[in-house]
Amino acid sequence: MRWVNTPISKDNVYTISSQLGVSDIIAGQLVRKGLIDPKAASEFIKPRLRVLDDPFRITNLRRAVERIGEAIAKSEKIVVFGDYDVDGITSTVLLVSILQYFNVYPRYLVPRRKEEGYGLSKVAIERALEGGDTKLFIAIDCGTNSPEEVSFLCDQGIDVIIIDHHTTTKPLPDDCIIINPHVYDDETEPWKNLCSVGLVFKLVHGLIKEFRNRGDTLANEIEIKDYLDLVAIGTIADLVPLRGENRILTKAGLNCLKYTNRLGLNALFEISGMTLGDDVSTFDISYRLSPRINASGRLADASLPIKMLLSDDRKLCMEAARALNNFNDERRAIERSIVLEAEKLVEEHHLDAAGIVLYSDNWHPGVVGIVASRITQKFHRPAIVLGTVGDMAKGSGRSIKGINLVEVLKNCQGMLGQWGGHPMAVGVSIHPDQIKDFQKAFHHAVDENMKGIQPEPELEIANWITVESINEHLLNELDMLHPFGQENAEPVFGLRNIVLQSSPEPFGQNHFRFMLHPNKGKRLFGVAWNQGDKMPPRNQPIDLAVKPNWNIWNGRKYPQVALVEWRSTMNS
Numbered sequence: 007m008r009w010v011n012t013p014i015s016k017d018n019v020y021t022i023s024s025q026l027g028v029s030d031i032i033a034g035q036l037v038r039k040g041l042i043d044p045k046a047a048s049e050f051i052k053p054r055l056r057v058l059d060d061p062f063r064i065t066n067l068r069r070a071v072e073r074i075g076e077a078i079a080k081s082e083k084i085v086v087f088g089d090y091d092v093d094g095i096t097s098t099v100l101l102v103s104i105l106q107y108f109n110v111y112p113r114y115l116v117p118r119r120k121e122e123g124y125g126l127s128k129v130a131i132e133r134a135l136e137g138g139d140t141k142l143f144i145a146i147d148c149g150t151n152s153p154e155e156v157s158f159l160c161d162q163g164i165d166v167i168i169i170d171h172h173t174t175t176k177p178l179p180d181d182c183i184i185i186n187p188h189v190y191d192d193e194t195e196p197w198k199n200l201c202s203v204g205l206v207f208k209l210v211h212g213l214i215k216e217f218r219n220r221g222d223t224l225a226n227e228i229e230i231k232d233y234l235d236l237v238a239i240g241t242i243a244d245l246v247p248l249r250g251e252n253r254i255l256t257k258a259g260l261n262c263l264k265y266t267n268r269l270g271l272n273a274l275f276e277i278s279g280m281t282l283g284d285d286v287s288t289f290d291i292s293y294r295l296s297p298r299i300n301a302s303g304r305l306a307d308a309s310l311p312i313k314m315l316l317s318d319d320r321k322l323c324m325e326a327a328r329a330l331n332n333f334n335d336e337r338r339a340i341e342r343s344i345v346l347e348a349e350k351l352v353e354e355h356h357l358d359a360a361g362i363v364l365y366s367d368n369w370h371p372g373v374v375g376i377v378a379s380r381i382t383q384k385f386h387r388p389a390i391v392l393g394t395v396g397d398m399a400k401g402s403g404r405s406i407k408g409i410n411l412v413e414v415l416k417n418c419q420g421m422l423g424q425w426g427g428h429p430m431a432v433g434v435s436i437h438p439d440q441i442k443d444f445q446k447a448f449h450h451a452v453d454e455n456m457k458g459i460q461p462e463p464e465l466e467i468a469n470w471i472t473v474e475s476i477n478e479h480l481l482n483e484l485d486m487l488h489p490f491g492q493e494n495a496e497p498v499f500g501l502r503n504i505v506l507q508s509s510p511e512p513f514g515q516n517h518f519r520f521m522l523h524p525n526k527g528k529r530l531f532g533v534a535w536n537q538g539d540k541m542p543p544r545n546q547p548i549d550l551a552v553k554p555n556w557n558i559w560n561g562r563k564y565p566q567v568a569l570v571e572w573r574s575t576m577n578s
Contacts, residue, residue, distance in 0.1 A: 007462075007463045007464065007465050007571060008462055008463070008464050008465070009464075009465050009467055009500070009549075009551065009571075009573070010464050010465070010466055010467065011466070011467040011468075011469075011470065011500070012038070012466065014034060014037050014038055015037065015042075018037045018042045019033045019034050019037055020033075021042070021044065022036050022037060022041070022042070022044060022047050025044040026044060026047060026048055026051070028051075028483060028486070029480075029483055031468075031469055031471070031480065031483070032051075032483045032484070032486065032487070033047075034468065034469060035468060035487055035497055036050065036051070038468070039494065050253070051486040051487065052486075053253050053254040053257045053258075054254065055231070055254060055255075055258050057254065058196075058211075058251055058254060058255075059195070059196050059197060059251065061208040061209070061211045061212035061215070062212055062215075063195075063197075064185060064187065064191065064197060064205070064208055065185070065187075065189075065190035065191055066183050066184055066185050066190070067185055067208060067209060067212050068212065069183045070167050070169075070183050070185055070209060070212075071209065071212045071213050071216050072216075073142065073165060073167060073183060074105075074142070074144075074167070074209075074213060075213065075216060075217070077110070077141060077142045078105070078108050078110050080141075081110065082141035082142055083112075083113070083137070083139050083140050083141055083142075084105065084110060084112035084113070084140070084141070084142045084143075084144065085112060085113045085114070085115075085134050085135065085140050085142070085143045085144065086098055086101055086102055086105075086112045086113070086114040086115075086144050086146065087114075087115060087116070087126070087130070087131075087134055087143065087144065087145045087146065087148075088114070088115075088116050088145075088146040088147055088148075088312075089116060089117070089124070089125065089146065089147035089148050089202070090116040090117055090118075090119055090124075090303035090308035091147070091243070091244070091300060091303065092239060092240055092243035092244065092296045092299050092300055093147050093201050093202050093203055093240040093241075093243060093244040094116060094146060094147035094148070094202065094308075095116065095240075095299055095303070095308060095311050095312055095315070096203045096236040096237070096239050096240035096243075096299075096315075097146045097147055097169070097202045097203040097205075097206045097236075097240060098114055098116065098146055098312055099236055099312055099315040099316055100203060100206050100207065100210065100233055100236045100237070101144065101146065101206050101209070101210065102114050102312075102316060103233065103316065104210045104213065104214075104228070104233075106316075107224060107227075107228055108217075108224055108225075109224075112144075113134065113137055113140075114309075114312060115130075115133065115134055115309060116303065116307075116308040116309060116312070117130040117308075118130070118307055119303060119304065119308075119371060119372055119395075120371065120372070120395060123395050123396075123398075123400060123424075123435065124148065124400070124424070124433050124435075125148035125149065125151075125152060125424070126145055126148055126149050126152040126155040126156070127155070128155060128158060131143075131155060131158065131159065135162075135164075140164050141164065141165065142164070142165050142166075142167070143159050143164050143165070143166050143167070144166075144167045144168075144169065145166065145167070145168045145169070145170070146169045146170070146202050146206060147169070147170060147171070147172075147201075147202035148168075148170060148172070149166075149168035149170050149179070149184075150168060150170045150172050150173075150174055150178070150179075150184065150186055150189065150426070151172065151174060151175050151176045151424065151425075151426045152176075152179060153176055153177055153178065153179040153180070155179075156168070156179035156180070156181070156182050157179065157180070157181075160180075160181045160182065165182070165183075166179070166181070166182035166183070167182065167183045167184075167185070168182055168183070168184045168185065168186065169185045169186075169202055169205050169206055169209060170184070170185070170186045170202060170205075171186060171187065171188060171199075171200060171201050171202055171205060171246075171428075172186070172188070172426045172427060172428070173188050173412050173426065173427070173428070174188070174189055174426075175412075175415075175416075175419065175425060175426050185205055185209065186205075187199075187200065187205075196250040196251045197250070197251050198250070199246050199247045199249070199250060199252055200241075200246070200251060200252060200255075201240060201241055201244040201246045201252075202240070202244075203236060203237050203239075203240030203241060203244075204237060204240075204241055204246075204251065204252060204255055207230075207233065207234070207237050207255065210230065210233070211230060213225075214228055214230060231258065231262065232262065232267075234255060234258050234259035234262045235259055235262040235263045235266045235268060235271060236259075236315070237255045237256070237259045238255070238256045238258075238259025238260050238262070238263055238286075238291065238489075239259070239263070239291055239295060239296065239299070241255060241256050241259070242256060242288050242291045242292060242296070242489065242491055243291060243292065243296040243299075243300075245428075245430060245431060245491070245492050246428075246492060247491075247492045247493035247494075248489055248490070248491040248492055248493060248494045249493050249494060253489070253494070256489050256491075257488070257489060260285075260286050260287070260288075260488075260489055263286040264282075264283060264284065264285060264286055265282065265283060266282070268315060269317060269318060269319070269320050269323045270311075270314035270315040270316070270317055270323045270326070270327070271295075271315065272320075272323070273314065273320070273323035273324045273326065273327035274295055274298060274299070274314070274327050274330070276324070276327065277298070277324075277327040277328060277330070277331045278290075278294040278295060278298060278331075279294070280294060280295075284558055285556075285558070287488065287489070287555075288488070288489045288490050288491050289555075297334050297337070298311075298327070298330040298331055298333075298334045299311045299330065300337075301330050301331075301333035301334040301336075301337050302329070302330055302333045303372070304333075304337055304370075304372030304373055305333050305336060305337055305340075305370070305372050306333065310326055310329060310330065311326070311330060313326065314326035314327065314330070337372070337373055337376075340370050340372075340373050341373045341376050341377060341380075344366075344369050344370070344373060344374070344377050345377055345380050345381075347366065347369075348364050348377050348380070348381055348391060349380075349381070349384065351364050352364070352381060352385055356445075359387070359445070359449045360387065360388075360449050360450075360452040360453035360456060360460065361387060361388045361389070361390075361414070361448045361449050361451065361452030361453070362381060362385065362387055362388070362389040362390070362448075363389075363390045363392070363441065363444055363445040363448050363449075364377075364381070364389070364390070364391045364392065365391075365392040365393075365399055365401075365438070365441050366392075366393065367393075367394045367438075368393075369391070369392070369393035369394075370393055371392075371393035371394065371395050371400050371401065374391040374392060374393050374401040374402055375391070375401070375402030375404070375431075375433075377391045378390060378391040378401070378402050378403055378404045379404045381404075382404040382405065382406060386406055386461070386462075386463040387406065387452070387460075388403065388404070388405045388406060388409050388411060388414065388448075388452050389403065389404055390402070390403035390432075390434060390448065391403075392434070392436070392441070394438070395435075397437070397438075398423060398435045398436065398437060398438075399435065399436050399437070399438045399441060400433070400434070400435040400436075401433070401434060402431065402432065402433050402434075403415075403427070403431065403432040403433075403434060404430065404431055405429065405430045405431070406461070407461075408456075408461065409429075409452060409455055409456065410429040410455075411427065411428075411429055411430065411431070411432045412426075412427065412428065412429055412432065413429075413455070414448070414451045414452055414455055415432060415434070415448075415451075417447065417450075417451040417454075418444060418447040418448055418451055421436060421440045421443055421444050421447065422434055422435065422436050422444070423435035423436055423437070430492075465498060465551055465570065465571060466495075466498065467498055467499065467500040467551060468497035468498055468499055469497075469499055469500070470499070470500040470501075470502060471499050471500070471501065472501070472524070473501060473504070473522050473523075473524040473525075473530055474524045474525065474526055474527055476499075476530055476552075476554045476565055476567060477527070477565060478565060480554060480565075481554055481555070481556055481565050484497070484554065484555075496553050497553070498551050498552065498553055498570050499551070499552055499553070499554065500549060500550070500551055500552075501522075501549065501550040501551075501552060502549050502575065503547045503548075503549070503575050504522065504547070504548055504549065504550050504575075505544075505545060505546065505547055505548075506520060506521070506522075506542060506543070506544045506545070506546075506548070507521070507523055507544065507545070508520075508521060508544060509541075509544045510534070510541045510542060510544075512538050512541070514538075515538075516536050516537070516538035516539065517533065517534060517535050517536065517537070517538055518533075518534050518537065518538050518541050519531065519532065519533055519534075520532045520533075520534070520542070520569070522567070530565065530566065530567060531557065531564075531566045531567075532550075532552065532566060532567040532568070532569055533566065533567075533568055533569070534568070534569035535568065537569065542572045546574070547574070547575035547576070548572050548573065548574055548575055549572065549573050549574075549575050550567075550569060550571075550572050551569070551570040551571045551572070552567035552568060552569055552570060553567065553568045553570060554566075554567050555567070555568060
């Protein structure tokens with residue numbers, strides 16, 4: 007991997023540093039994000055809920071509010087149908103919670119991944135309608151590319167609302183209300199990149215505003231900020247850009263999570279080794295909460311985390327959290343096995359492919375998305391990994407910077423069944439007989455997109471600093487840049503000519519700890535995750551690429567670094 011440190015304007019850094027009263031390091035990070043105007047930079051480090059845009063500016067949101075308001079007034083039977091990923095689950099919990107506040111108790115469900123596949127399949131819809139007499143069907147995080155299924159619902163006299171953020175790959179459904187900024191709204195709108203839970207929050211905001219205008223007493227009692235914990239989890243898990251309104255909602259949501267009174271989340275905190283009252287980071291959501299929320303949907307039924315997050319029964323919540331933890335352990339074991347098989351397939355058959363497509367009839371479809379991420383990271387190429395669901399191969403794809411998977415798949419869609427997603431992540435289905443042709447077509451489409459040049463992976467070094475500069479002051483300043491995620495990457499800092507005085511200490515399955523000795527001040531501890539097979543030597547000069555962060559343990563909080571990569575100083 008090539009380490010790069012892109013030069014930036016010193017004048018811009020000075021302007022931001024002097025006007026905002028931050029260090030050159032933080033000012034430099036803001037400038038790298040294109041925030042050279044002090045006002046925009048200030049709004050970035052101090053995002054405020056009060057600057058959120060009017061929810062009714064989103065196309066069709068008012069129509070949806072009016073239709074849901076009518077259903078509440080008439081006590082109509084409502085079905086809320088969400089996706090089985092974290093975004094779909096948190097979206098479903100948020101909407102169902104608000105409807106229950108208005109004394110409407112909708113039937114809610116998510117598809118069963120193995121039996122029903124993704125989204126609005128007819129078999130999943132028929133299960134959703136088993137109770138009979140449904141008047142309003144609300145599909146969340148799916149539906150944009152389901153015109154036939156929407157028509158099936160409409161033919162039965164059921165009104166349909168779709169709240170989704172996936173790009174269109176088919177003609178839009180008729181006779182329904184669609185809230186999807188990627189279909190209707192301008193690219194510059196601050197809500198453009200909201201995922202489904204963010205859109206549901208905007209819908210709920212609009213619903214509460216409308217009911218308050220009508221003098222509804224229940225609407226006046228709702229504190230909408232209390233639901234931002236769900237928004238933060240869903241937004242971070244769905245890997246959408248943490249800019250604009252996503253950043254505002256997520257920042258506030260992380261503060262809400264710190265002291266959440268939601269019993270299901272309290273149980274999940276406990277089972278995940280987190281403590282209520284401690285700061286919650288994007289790392290906590292990405293690697294502790296989200297995998298457990300996702301786990302039952304990958305291996306069984308995603309309704310379990312919904313029940314847990316809606317419940318006021320602590321015993322039920324703890325039992326559900328333990329079950330989710332067990333599912334997650336099982337998922338990790340399955341994932342490790344498949345990753346090894348997938349890596350071997352790439353090394354033996356696909357090393358020359360610009361874009362990788364892998365398939366096995368034995369691979370569990372619930373973990374192929376994670377496997378695709380691992381393959382993409384290791385080989386630095388777009389990858390699609392498929393398992394079997396019924397008579398179809400179904401799976402997920404992940405991409406690399408600069409390769410839009412949606413655009414790539416448009417060149418292959420003639421051989422695909424259902425597909426859709428985002429530039430960096432997609433879901434696809436295809437008949438197994440078509441996979442060999444798809445492998446060739448995907449390779450050529452990616453190769454054409456890259457113009458035949460395989461990009462070399464790069465590691466952007468934000469600044470070259472000293473061990474002494476990694477202290478409480480630096481970390482307090484870095485906290486202003488949180489939350490980190492898509493389009494707001496956590497900065498990586500370089501340390502030159504470091505000599506480890508003691509050998510790194512392995513721990514866990516493939517991790518190690520190490521210690522840095524500054525010329526002055528306290529020792530600095532470091533940790534390297536999943537790098538136990540490439541530990542650095544002692545007593546030899548090396549360069550380190552690290553992410554400074556807080557280590558919080560037993561009520562203590564102190565600086566440490568997470569190792570990203572190391573190299574010999576002689577080769578730098």
